[in-house]
Amino acid sequence: MQLRILEILKEKGKTKYWLYNQMGLSYQNFNKIVNNQTGSIKFENLKALCDILECTPNDLFTEYHNKK
Secondary structure: OEEOHHHHHHHHOOOHHHHHHHHOOOHHHHHHHHOOOOOOOOHHHHHHHHHHHOOOHHHHEEOOOOOO
């Protein structure tokens, strides 16, 4: 699974900096989430993303397959 936060921001005409200000996370943690460099996400952060971006968890995730 991958988060599609950057795609959603683009669709809504919002910037990564705008979302960072809304989330209230450290930049390091925020950047890891946005750039899919984390193996997990707290439910409170998932809920905040959904509330801020006005979307559902299904909207946030996309499935990907590793090529073997």
